[in-house]
Amino acid sequence: MREGEVRIPSGCAIAGVFARDGRKINGRTIKDSIQIMHERSNGLGGGFAGYGIYPQYREYYAMHIFYDDMLAREECERFLDSCFDIINLSKIPTRANPNITDAPLIWRYFVTPLPHRLSDSHLDEEEYVVRSVIKLNNTIKGCYVFSCGKNMGVFKAVGYPEDVADFYRLDEYDGYAWTAHGRYPTNTPGWWGGSHPFALLDLSVVHNGEISSYDANRRAVEMYGYSCNLLTDTEVITYILDFLKRRIHLTLEEASNVIAAPFWNTISLKGEEEGRRLAYLRKMFSEFLITGPFSILVGFTGGMMALNDRLKLRSLVVGEKGRTVYFASEEAAIRIIEPELDSIRSPRGGEPVIVHLDEGVKA
Amino acid sequence: MEIINAKNMDQRVLCDLIKKERHLDIEIRSCCGQRYIGCGMKKANIYIIGTPGNALGAFLDGASIKVDGNAEDAVGDTMNRGSIYIDGSVGDAAGYAMRGGKIFIHKSAGYRAGVNMKAYKETSPLLVIGGTAGSFLGEYLAGGTIVVLGLGEKKNAPLTGYFCGNGMYNGKIYLRTTERPIGLSKHLLLNKVSQEEKEMVLRPIIEEFAEAFNEDANEILKSDFIAVEPDPENRYRELYAAI
Numbered sequence: 001m002r003e004g005e006v007r008i009p010s011g012c013a014i015a016g017v018f019a020r021d022g023r024k025i026n027g028r029t030i031k032d033s034i035q036i037m038h039e040r041s042n043g044l045g046g047g048f049a050g051y052g053i054y055p056q057y058r059e060y061y062a063m064h065i066f067y068d069d070m071l072a073r074e075e076c077e078r079f080l081d082s083c084f085d086i087i088n089l090s091k092i093p094t095r096a097n098p099n100i101t102d103a104p105l106i107w108r109y110f111v112t113p114l115p116h117r118l119s120d121s122h123l124d125e126e127e128y129v130v131r132s133v134i135k136l137n138n139t140i141k142g143c144y145v146f147s148c149g150k151n152m153g154v155f156k157a158v159g160y161p162e163d164v165a166d167f168y169r170l171d172e173y174d175g176y177a178w179t180a181h182g183r184y185p186t187n188t189p190g191w192w193g194g195s196h197p198f199a200l201l202d203l204s205v206v207h208n209g210e211i212s213s214y215d216a217n218r219r220a221v222e223m224y225g226y227s228c229n230l231l232t233d234t235e236v237i238t239y240i241l242d243f244l245k246r247r248i249h250l251t252l253e254e255a256s257n258v259i260a261a262p263f264w265n266t267i268s269l270k271g272e273e274e275g276r277r278l279a280y281l282r283k284m285f286s287e288f289l290i291t292g293p294f295s296i297l298v299g300f301t302g303g304m305m306a307l308n309d310r311l312k313l314r315s316l317v318v319g320e321k322g323r324t325v326y327f328a329s330e331e332a333a334i335r336i337i338e339p340e341l342d343s344i345r346s347p348r349g350g351e352p353v354i355v356h357l358d359e360g361v362k363a
Numbered sequence: 364m365e366i367i368n369a370k371n372m373d374q375r376v377l378c379d380l381i382k383k384e385r386h387l388d389i390e391i392r393s394c395c396g397q398r399y400i401g402c403g404m405k406k407a408n409i410y411i412i413g414t415p416g417n418a419l420g421a422f423l424d425g426a427s428i429k430v431d432g433n434a435e436d437a438v439g440d441t442m443n444r445g446s447i448y449i450d451g452s453v454g455d456a457a458g459y460a461m462r463g464g465k466i467f468i469h470k471s472a473g474y475r476a477g478v479n480m481k482a483y484k485e486t487s488p489l490l491v492i493g494g495t496a497g498s499f500l501g502e503y504l505a506g507g508t509i510v511v512l513g514l515g516e517k518k519n520a521p522l523t524g525y526f527c528g529n530g531m532y533n534g535k536i537y538l539r540t541t542e543r544p545i546g547l548s549k550h551l552l553l554n555k556v557s558q559e560e561k562e563m564v565l566r567p568i569i570e571e572f573a574e575a576f577n578e579d580a581n582e583i584l585k586s587d588f589i590a591v592e593p594d595p596e597n598r599y600r601e602l603y604a605a606i
Contacts, residue, residue, distance in 0.1 A: 036396045039374065039416075266525055269546055312474045312498065315436050315454055330435050331454070332396025332414045344433070346454065346473045348524065349498065 012196070012208040013040035013161075013182035014316075016297040016327035017337070018304045022361035023323070024052065027170025029337050030178035035162040036336045037182060037329060040208075043099070044190030045183025046164035047156025049147075049197040049204040049299045050175040052363060058151040060087050060110040061129055061201075066192055067105040068142030076136060076143045083132050084111035092155075092168065099163040104192055108153075126201055126246065133200070134227050144193045149202030151363065152301065156181075156195035164195075176357065177304055179297045179327075181206035193230055198238040202301040205241065207234040208314050208329055209294030220287035240288050241298060252298075252305050256352035258285040260310045297327055302363040303356040312349030319344040325355045364388040374398050374416065381409065391415075396435075401428050404445075417454075420447045423464060429575075436473070439466045444486070448575045452494065461488040461507070469576040470494040474524070475502060480534060482506025491572050498524030501591075504531035510568055512539045512583060521545055528591045530599055536591040537565060539583070544591065550599050556588035 015033040019025055030048060054062055063080070067073040080086060088110040094103070113128050121128050133145045147154035152175075155168040161182040165171075181196035197204040211217065211233035218228045218236050224247070226239040237259070244255040261282040267275050282289065293313030298305040306327045308316050319326040319334040319341040326334040331344060347353050357363060365386040369377050370393035377397045381389060387407055391400070394413030401409050401419065404426035411419075411430045419435070420428045423442035433451035439458050446465045455473040458466050463486030471494030478499060480488050488507035493514045500523045501509050513522040519542045527544035528536055528551050538544070543553060556565070566584060573580035593599070 039398060265546060269525075312455065315473075317454070330396055330416065331433055332416055332435065335414050336395050346497070349474065 012184050012206075013037035013329045013333070014180065014206045014208050014295060014297050014327070015329070015333050016177070016179040016206075016299070016304055016306070018177045018325045018327075018355050019323060020325065020355060020358050020361075021323040022052070022176045022357055022363075024174035024176060025178060025324075027165060027173045027175075027178065030180045031162055031165035031170055033326075033328060033333045033337045034165075034180040034182055036333045038160060038162070040184060040329060041160055041182030042184045043160045044158060044185050045156070045181070045195035046159055046161030047154060047181050047183075047195045047197050047206070048161070048165060048168070048170060049152060049154045049179045049199060049206070050170070050173050051152045051177040051202075051299055051301065052175040053153055053173045054110070054151050057087065057110045060112050061148055061150055062153050063109040063111060063133075063145055064092065064147035064153055064155070065107050065109070066144045066146060067107065070105070072140055072142035073105060073107065075140050079132075079136060079140065080109060080111060083114060083117055083128075084109075085114055086111050093172070094167050095169050097159070097163050097167045100157055100159045100167040103157070103167075130200060130242075131225070134225070137229050138227050146193060147199050147204075149199060149204070150301065152199075152202050152204070152299070154197050154199045154204055156192065156197065158190045158192055158195065176361075176363070177299060179204060179206045179299045179304070181208075194232050196234055197299070198230075198232075198235045200238050200242045201246070202299075203238060203242055203245070204299040205234055205238045205296055207237060207294055207296045209233075209296075209309065210292050211236065211290055211294065212292030213290055216287060217290060237290065237294075237296060240290070244285070244288065245300075252303075252354050253352055254281060256305070256307050256350065257281045258288050259290045260307060260350035260352075261289050262310055262350055266310075295329065303354065305355075306347065306353045308347060308349045308351070310350035315346070317344060317346050318353050323358065327353075364390060366390045366392060368392050369394045369397060369413070372397065378402065381407070394432075401426055420445070423447065433470075438468075439464065442466075442488070450576060455497070457492075458488065458490040458509075461490070462486060463488055465489040465491070465571075467491045467572050467575050468493060471496065472500075473497045475499045477501045477504060477507070477509045477536075479503045479505060480507040480509070482534065489568065491568060493572065493576065493578075495522045496524070496527075499526050499529065500524070501528045501534070501536045502526065502530055504528060504534040504536070506534045508535055508537070508564075508568070510537045510539075510565065512569075512572070514578070514583070516540075518586075528593075530602075531591075532593050532598055534592075538589050538591070539586050541587050541589060543589075547591065550594055550597050552592050552594045554590050554592070556590050560590075561588060 221239040295314035295316040374397040396416040398416035403422040407426040421440040423445040425444045436454035452470040456475045462483045474497035
């Protein structure tokens with residue numbers, strides 16, 4: 001049975017590294033970090049998101065696409081040709097790895113919307129791209145766009161994350177930020193599209209946990225034009241954050257107060273102004289409250305956010321050394337790549353940790 | 364003394380090496396993320412340099428573990444006898460369901476420290492946290508003693524997060540502060556600790572803590588302590604849940 005027909009609760013490993021000074025970090029670093037948490041995954045999914053990895057194509061949307069067969073590819077490329085100017089296309093380079101099998105066709109396209117199609121659509125550019133991607137994923141059988149941001153890319157597969165990094169030759173990519181995921185799905189087979197990160201435009205999410213409120217959240221985002229065609233819980237977090245951040249223009253901190261809203265009795269302990277703010281967000285966006293255990297890392301252009309559920313039912317540590325910030329499910333995953341840290345701490349449940357590039361540093 | 368270099372060593376290999384070791388004194392160097400170290404061991408003195416992985420000393424049954432560094436989640440999970448000293452901080456759920464033995468943490472503990480600890484016949488577990496504790500400290504506590512010292516914190520700062528002692532029905536939580544835990548449940552009693560109780564109960568505990576981490580016991584004991592206990596007249600009678 002394919003994932004997507006059954007919901008996946010998962011317990012996993014996450015890791016992230018972010019250079020505030022924009023220094024380029026090789027993909028090998030994030031592989032070394034996630035690899036130490038091998039025991040947290042079971043080989044049914046691993047993935048990475050890198051930011052700043054395509055500087056030569058920074059103006060173009062980088063579409064990473066899985067195809068089941070050539071037919072799906074032809075159909076997809078016909079669609080892309082009708083909506084976008086394709087600047088470059090190629091297979092994503094891979095390296096044979098004995099532990100990575102049954103790979104789909106994996107292609108990458110650098111595209112920009114066709115100007116007349118964009119203006120006819122009366123949409124802004126990002127919404128145009130989002131709708132095109134949702135349409136592709138919904139209508140073309142055997143085609144799945146798993147990454148579509150600018151100057152960033154998602155790389156994911158079925159396998160342990162260290163093998164996935166090797167398969168995608170991540171040592172040939174350098175970026176100012178990376179996230180990683182090792183997957184442990186507990187009741188369904190893994191498939192390539194079901195691995196993390198889940199991304200829309202430049203926003204990507206890796207997630208350790210299980211969303212109890214999944215169906216309520218899914219119904220809510222589907223009212224706003226999103227389509228949960230993978231039916232994995234993490235996918236819905238990506239769409240919620242895209243909606244709150246890009247379309248409603250909430251700050252990331254406000255979005256955190258929505259998805260990990262404090263308990264009413266905790267809100268009552270806050271001061272009047274803060275209490276009113278938190279109550280407003282919880283009431284206004286109640287259908288986006290995510291219950292159940294989670295720790296997530298959210299990557300976006302120029303920044304990264306880490307967040308736990310309000311009960312903090314999953315582990316998450318944040319370390320700093322100079323201008324570099326490290327995130328991981330376990331401290332060991334940080335120590336292995338940076339033994340001497342300036343600081344290390346565990347954020348509280350529902351407390352977002354948000355980092356940005358230093359002023360003047362170009363994403 | 365046997366020295367094991369654990370750099371890049373698989374957790375199973377490391378745990379097997381420790382279990383088969385005939386020396387009682389074992390030093391593990393360059394430890395990084397290996398889980399279950401000392402699991403269920405009855406005899407041994409294990410000294411760890413680095414960052415041991417989850418469930419350090421789980422089901423510990425008499426052995427002693429000392430860590431120079433931080434530990435991760437579930438230190439001393441369900442331990443029975445023995446002692447664990449962490450010269451650093453720990454992740455979540457330290458001392459989870461332990462029913463005997465002692466855990467001393469020099470710095471802070473994450474969420475759910477001492478959750479569901481219980482006393483059993485003549486054994487009673489002890490968990491001492493030198494810094495502060497996260498939310499749900501001693502949740503569902505069913506026996507034993509938890510002490511939080513708040514070293515390095517401002518005088519009379521709150522030393523715990525939300526939901527301290529929620530659902531507890533036995534045991535005692537001592538806090539070195541006069542500040543009431545945030546949102547303390549109405550099923551719990553909060554009392555100032557008397558001088559006599561301080562000398563009888565807390566002094567030996569704090570002396571052992573100070574000895575392990577080179578702190579000044581008398582200085583620590585100068586401060587006021589408060590204690591959280593279940594209210595015998597108003598016990599929890601059903602599951603509680605936050606919304």
